[in-house]
Each structure stands twice: as structure tokens, then as C-alpha cells.
Amino acid sequence: MNAIECKNLTHYYGRKLVYENLSFNVEEGKILGLLGKNGTGKSTTINILNGFLQPKSGECLIYGENTQRLSPSTKERIGFLIEGHVQYTFMNINQIEKFYSGFYPRWNSAPYWDLMSKLKVTPGQKISTMSCGQRSQVALGLILAQDPDLLILDDFSMGLDPGYRRLFIDYLREYAKAENKTIFVTSHIIQDMERLIDDVLIMDYNRILAQQPIESFMKNFRQYNIRLAQHDTGFPQTKLAMNIERIKDTVEFYTYSDENEIKAFLNNSGISYTSFEEKKMTLEDAFIGLTSKY
């Protein structure tokens, strides 16, 4: 059963195409990370999912309902973290908890107060006077107290120092797995995603580059560093390569193929090399390898 189904999404800003016929699903109970460079449509996708943007064509369904017309009962099941941990900063932590609790029948304030107890804030302190990290915990605590089935988190790591990022991720992952929650998350800091997500969806301009479980992506997507015998040797294009980066005589070859296939390609192409090694990648390396540095 899918919590989110997006079918054939096409969107333009004016004449600029964001993407065409984009389709993806998020299975219930999974944590999906949406990765992409700036301008590839991550925020557009989040806005469509939350009903704040109407795509030119196609549709997104959340629990079977079109996101442009979500019913209050479905909205009750969705926790939404806006980029930058936006909240009603004119309230204090007591007021904001009191405000939201009136809307959600499953409201459970325990995780909220648990997180608040970790912050060094006074109960009457306005959220506007808190640090970015503290505000992130307020926003997360409110979502956890809402007890939604689906959490949509837009760039949750924005502005957070490493300690708060780690706290956010560890708390979230533990909660999601214990309660069988579905999470759709974007972040600019890709190393955070590695600790959090089950599935990865990598977007490039106008297309999806990868959509698969993170485990299989990290296992099957490889980087080979090839040192060419002569630095002026040309390097041919090949369908085996998802991306090739070259710095002088060293070629970084990103691929889903194994070592034997690449070596066969090099031999068949008449390319001589002095060294050939597989480099272990982090998710960030793999992301840059797939989407290219520029």
C-alpha cells in the first residue's frame, strides 16, 4: 500500500520546465529521501504534495486523495515541516502546544515535552527568541505529538548545527520505525540522509536519476578511479557510465556496472591505464557522482 502516489507530474514556471511526467510512490512505513541539486524541483514537489501548488498536469495522491483537495481527516494524518522549521513564533512553547492540541484527536504531548525538556528554554519564552536549533526541536516535537501517519519534512537540516541535526535524525528514525510511520524528506545535507532513509529518490533537471532502496543503491552504484597511462588520452562516452569526471590523467567513472564490465570496456576501447581501483562512497559521494559536480 502506498502512502504517496505521484503520477505523470509535469510542471512549468512560466516557460521553464521543472519536470515532465514525473512519477514516484512512497510505500507505507518507509522513509524516502528526495535528493536533488538546487532548482531540480524538490520544493515544487513538496508544494504539490501539500496542495500549495497545482501541477500543470498529473496528480499526487496521499492515502488515495488528490493533494489539491485533501479532506480534513486526511490532513490529520499528515505532519508537515516547512523548510526552515517555520512555526508560529509569536507563541511560546505552552501556547503553541495548546493551540495545536485542539486540532488533532490523536494528540499526545509526551514526545513534545520530552524534546522541550532537552532545551534550555523557559516555558514563557517566545519561539521567536529561540535559536534555530531550538526552533527545529519545537517544530519536530509538535509533529511527533500530532502522531501523523505520514511526515513530510522539507529540508529539515537547514540552519542546524551538527548536534541538533544528529538529535533530530536519531529521534525521528527511532520514532518512525517504532510507530511504523511513513516519511518523505528532503535535505541539502546528504550525509544526514544516509542515517535516516530507507529509499532514495534522486532528481536531476527534468528527470529522475535513481529511485531505489538506499541499501541497493549504495551497493550497486560504484565509483572506479582509473589512472590513464597517458594524460592526453581521450575517453569515450559509454552507456555504462552514469557520469564521468576527469581531472588530468585520473578518471572518476560512476556506474552501476561491475569491475569486469568496465575493464572489458576499457580494453575494447584501447584505453591503457596504470591503476584501476574501486573507491568506497558515502551517499554524498554517490549523489555528486550521479548528478555531477556542476
Place this chain on the structure above:
Amino acid sequence: MKSIFYKEWIKIKWTFLAFLVLGIVGHTIMFLKVRHDILFVDAVNYWYSFLFRGYPYFSILKFLPLVAGLGIAIAQYFPETLNKRIKLTFHLPVGENEILLKMHAFGASSLTAMFVFFFVIFVSGSYIYFPAEIIKPSLLTITPWFLGGLATYFITALILLEPIWLYRGLYTITGAGFISFFYMYGTIGAYKPVIISLAVLTLLISTGVLFSGYRFRKGEM
């Protein structure tokens, strides 16, 4: 409903109280001046100047409702536009139009309650110094000002929630023109034939905020 009103009250309470105090001070100054003028000019002459020369003793109050409507609308809706916080409001498990109307109802009711309070002070104070023949046309004269305050509130909300600056500019120009109808120069009680029409127009314009909300949700930018 209780939660929505709770949040809206947190936003507007200081502005509301500030205008309430300002109104009380304004009425106090007005009645002190009336008392002073009656003592020095004599009550009959003072009434005469009102009835036959159209000297309005309450002109100090003229723009108070307009400024109050503007202030309450800004206090209530400006925080929603910062960082597009209105997204949080629209994401609450309530229909988007329903929640906007409830927010609007709260703001308009607060403003109306404030204006009713001012009305009561105005009528009570006026009865000390004036006969009913003067108070009645006075009320007819100040009623459009208070309607103008409500119209200002509705139009300011419409402008603040509008996502596109160009449209905001157009709404501001059109809105300013519309609001000026409530404050045009006229003799005492001159608005009597059009008060109902102005009230109906004000009521109609109150729903305009739904259009801005709809445009925001459709991603106009």
C-alpha cells in the same frame, strides 16, 4: 474553533488593547473639549453651531476606526505572511476556506466589539451634553466611519494574503478608492440614504480574502 480564536487573540491582543485605550483617550479628549466649549460658549450656542452650521464635535474620532481596522488586520495577517506561515494554517485539518472565514470572523468580531464599545461611550457621553435631536444625526454621521473601519480591515487582509505584489498594488489602489467613500466630506447625517448600501458592500468585500487564499493555494507567484 476555540483553538483558532486562541491563536488569533494572541496575535491581535496588544494591538486590540492599544486601540481600545486610544479610543477611550480620544473620547475623553472629545468630551473634555465639549465640556470646555459649552462652559465658555454656552450650551445653546454650542448646539446651534452643530445643528445649523454643521460643526461636528466628534471629528476627532473620524479616522480612529480606519486606523483600528488597518492595525488589527496587520496584527492578524502580517504574521501569517512571514515565511509563508499561512501554509501552516492551511495545513490544519479544517477546510481552507472555513479556517480563513473563521479567522476573518474573529478579527471582524473583535473590531465590531471595539466599535460597539466606542458607540456606547459616545452615546453615553453625548447624553450628558446633548439632546436626542443632536445625538441621532451624530450617530448617522459616525456610522459610515465605523463601517469604513471594517472595510479597511477586510481589504487589508485581502492585500496581505495576496501572493503577487502587482495584485497587491492594484488592490491597494482600488481599496483606497473604495474606503474613501466612507470618509468623504458631507454634512451631518449626509450618509443616511447610503448606510445600508455601504454595509452590504462591506459585507460583500469581507469574502474577498477567500480569493487571495485560493490564489496562494494554487501556487500563484
